[in-house]
Amino acid sequence: MLINFALHKLGRRKSRNLLAVISIAIGIGSLLVFMGLNKGIKTATFQEMERRNPLTQITVRAPAEETGIIPFFTRTGEGRIQQHHIDKILSIRGVKNVYPETQFNNFASIEIRIFGQTLITDAMVFGVPKGFIEDDIKNPDLWDSREEPYPAVVPRQLLNIYNLTVAGPQNLPTLSEEALIGRTIILHPNYSTFFPVKTASLEEVELEIVGFSDRVNLIGATIPFEIVENLNRSYTESPESRILELFVETQDATQTVAVAEKIEDLGFETFYFQKNVKDVEARLDYLRNSLGAISIIIMAMAAIAIMSTFLATISERAKEIGLFRSLGATKGHIKKLILTEAGIMGITGSLLGIVLGIIAGTVINKMGIEELDYTTLDSTKLVLFDYKIIIYSIIFGILLSLVSAYIPARKASSTAPIEALNR
Amino acid sequence: MIETQNLSRKFVSGKTALDALIDINLKVEEGELVALVGPSGSGKSTLLNLIGGLDYPTEGSIFINKKDISLYRDKELSAYRNSKVGFIFQEFNLEPFLTVKKNILLPSYFSQNGKNRGEMEKEADKLIEEVELSAKKHNKVYELSGGQKQRTAIARAFINRPKIVLADEPTGNLDLKTGNTIIELLKESHSKHKTTMIIATHDENIAKAANRIIKIKDGKIC
Numbered sequence: 001m002l003i004n005f006a007l008h009k010l011g012r013r014k015s016r017n018l019l020a021v022i023s024i025a026i027g028i029g030s031l032l033v034f035m036g037l038n039k040g041i042k043t044a045t046f047q048e049m050e051r052r053n054p055l056t057q058i059t060v061r062a063p064a065e066e067t068g069i070i071p072f073f074t075r076t077g078e079g080r081i082q083q084h085h086i087d088k089i090l091s092i093r094g095v096k097n098v099y100p101e102t103q104f105n106n107f108a109s110i111e112i113r114i115f116g117q118t119l120i121t122d123a124m125v126f127g128v129p130k131g132f133i134e135d136d137i138k139n140p141d142l143w144d145s146r147e148e149p150y151p152a153v154v155p156r157q158l159l160n161i162y163n164l165t166v167a168g169p170q171n172l173p174t175l176s177e178e179a180l181i182g183r184t185i186i187l188h189p190n191y192s193t194f195f196p197v198k199t200a201s202l203e204e205v206e207l208e209i210v211g212f213s214d215r216v217n218l219i220g221a222t223i224p225f226e227i228v229e230n231l232n233r234s235y236t237e238s239p240e241s242r243i244l245e246l247f248v249e250t251q252d253a254t255q256t257v258a259v260a261e262k263i264e265d266l267g268f269e270t271f272y273f274q275k276n277v278k279d280v281e282a283r284l285d286y287l288r289n290s291l292g293a294i295s296i297i298i299m300a301m302a303a304i305a306i307m308s309t310f311l312a313t314i315s316e317r318a319k320e321i322g323l324f325r326s327l328g329a330t331k332g333h334i335k336k337l338i339l340t341e342a343g344i345m346g347i348t349g350s351l352l353g354i355v356l357g358i359i360a361g362t363v364i365n366k367m368g369i370e371e372l373d374y375t376t377l378d379s380t381k382l383v384l385f386d387y388k389i390i391i392y393s394i395i396f397g398i399l400l401s402l403v404s405a406y407i408p409a410r411k412a413s414s415t416a417p418i419e420a421l422n423r
Numbered sequence: 424m425i426e427t428q429n430l431s432r433k434f435v436s437g438k439t440a441l442d443a444l445i446d447i448n449l450k451v452e453e454g455e456l457v458a459l460v461g462p463s464g465s466g467k468s469t470l471l472n473l474i475g476g477l478d479y480p481t482e483g484s485i486f487i488n489k490k491d492i493s494l495y496r497d498k499e500l501s502a503y504r505n506s507k508v509g510f511i512f513q514e515f516n517l518e519p520f521l522t523v524k525k526n527i528l529l530p531s532y533f534s535q536n537g538k539n540r541g542e543m544e545k546e547a548d549k550l551i552e553e554v555e556l557s558a559k560k561h562n563k564v565y566e567l568s569g570g571q572k573q574r575t576a577i578a579r580a581f582i583n584r585p586k587i588v589l590a591d592e593p594t595g596n597l598d599l600k601t602g603n604t605i606i607e608l609l610k611e612s613h614s615k616h617k618t619t620m621i622i623a624t625h626d627e628n629i630a631k632a633a634n635r636i637i638k639i640k641d642g643k644i645c
Binding site for chain 1 (some may be wrong): 472501579582
């Protein structure tokens with residue numbers, strides 16, 4: 001009976017109640033989009049992080065205070081990673097493989113011909129063993145090649161940066177991985193476009209792009225470990241190749257933290273996904289809090305709209321409330337009646353809000369596709385909805401309506417019956 | 424069954440105070456049909472409101488079957504109004520967009536008499552027949568005439584089988600002929616349901632229909 005009566009009453013003031021329902025819908029729709037956006041960005045961020053730092057990978061470096069901030073300039077053996085360190089780490093339980101990374105000991109530049117233009121830029125050159133890179137290239141056997149052109153893997157992030165920050169804004173063609181694989185690039189050892197040292201000769205070493213990776217060093221090209229050792233012997237005054245860092249692969253993700261702690265006990269610094277997650281989560285929380293604050297403002301406006309609707313309604317219905325009280329309705333009955341009306345509005349507004357939110361999220365995802373096409377972020381899922389977010393939003397919408405109508409309900413129920421009847 | 428002792432009601436508004444009732448002492452026996460007669464502003468409605476539990480006295484007591492309802496809290500008064508009292512107002516006070524039947528059933532929605540929906544609907548149908556509104560039971564109240572509305576109000580007053588029915592100027596908004604019909608209906612209902620009935624009126628002719636007349640003037644029993 002209560003629901004029927006509440007529906008009857010809501011139907012009597014359609015336009016006013018519709019406005020309150022719409023305000024709830026907008027509030028819930030916004031909340032849904034913001035929660036979905038937060039979830040989508042978080043998921044995309046962690047997916048990106050995991051791509052670059054798989055759960056079973058630990059990056060190991062000598063402490064910065066011992067090697068100097070830029071290890072490139074370290075000339076002594078102190079604090080550097082050496083073979084016996086690798087042997088120790090291999091003996092740790094849970095370690096599957098250890099891949100050392102080395103680097104070319106001098107400046108270098110990379111030249112590439114593209115769109116009819118020749119581009120040359122300073123770059124570092126790193127070397128890794130085949131086992132580390134084989135999942136990132138179609139034909140891993142190419143990594144065994146000891147003749148020019150030597151195989152090279154380029155950081156995928158560089159391609160994204162070009163497509164997003166150069167190609168898009170300057171209306172240049174975007175580059176795809178497929179278009180660049182097989183392309184020849186020229187390495188000029190001992191040549192720098194920035195620094196004047198060692199610019200007398202322009203040696204050339206041919207490299208061929210064989211793949212892209214999220215795990216290789218961002219500031220240059222990565223080639224076979226042995227090739228870098230050869231380059232150091234051939235082109236530098238420091239023929240000994242130093243190990244820059246190690247990539248440790250664990251047996252499975254559950255052992256990563258324990259292995260990392262043991263490596264840290266050996267005096268090294270470690271970097272791995274699980275360690276970074278908390279830091280990233282803290283930064284993403286800022287995003288969540290900001291979006292949450294905007295939601296709260298929108299909700300507050302919806303709450304005010306509902307409260308003012310009900311205050312106006314109970315003022316007009318004073319006589320009716322007085323009649324009910326004279327017929328034996330308690331204060332509780334009156335409150336229940338008003339709150340039932342509010343609950344119905346809350347449910348209606350929330351369901352409408354869910355629809356609006358899903359439509360808005362779909363539109364945002366479609367619009368986002370164009371912008372995110374150049375990145376590795378999954379461009380179809382900027383706004384992510386799941387059943388939990390939808391249920392929370394509906395519950396929140398109903399609660400918002402009930403809480404907003406509570407004061408008017410209390411006011412309605414506390415008016416003396418005779419006073420209300422005489423209005 | 425109804426007894427008031429030193430009953431007074433004062434209305435205060437700012438610096439103005441109005442003595443609506445002054446030291447009322449009366450008794451109404453069970454089953455009596457009493458007419459409360461007095462001019463406009465004499466305190467009839469105030470007395471009915473107090474007996475009906477719609478208002479609290481400033482002083483004095485109201486005993487209903489030896490229980491002082493002036494000491495009741497709000498919830499107890501609500502239960503008293505629902506189960507022990509039936510009201511008939513001058514302005515009908517019906518829900519215009521509900522049907523005749525639903526208006527009659529309204530008090531039952533707030534009651535805890537343990538009866539189920541089906542029983543209450545049968546009760547309502549009986550009362551609708553008594554007040555001769557069977558043909559209109561599914562009509563919305565706003566579609567009815569004044570007399571039909573007051574019949575609906577009368578049926579509503581009896582739905583929870585109250586011991587007391589209070590009618591405040593029940594014919595005040597009706598023409599003479601319709602008013603007489605309503606008074607006859609009230610008499611019939613009083614007789615059939617054996618309730619105690621108090622009718623407040625300024626019309627001496629209507630008062631003649633009662634067993635007893637209590638006159639009130641300027642807030643005092645004459």
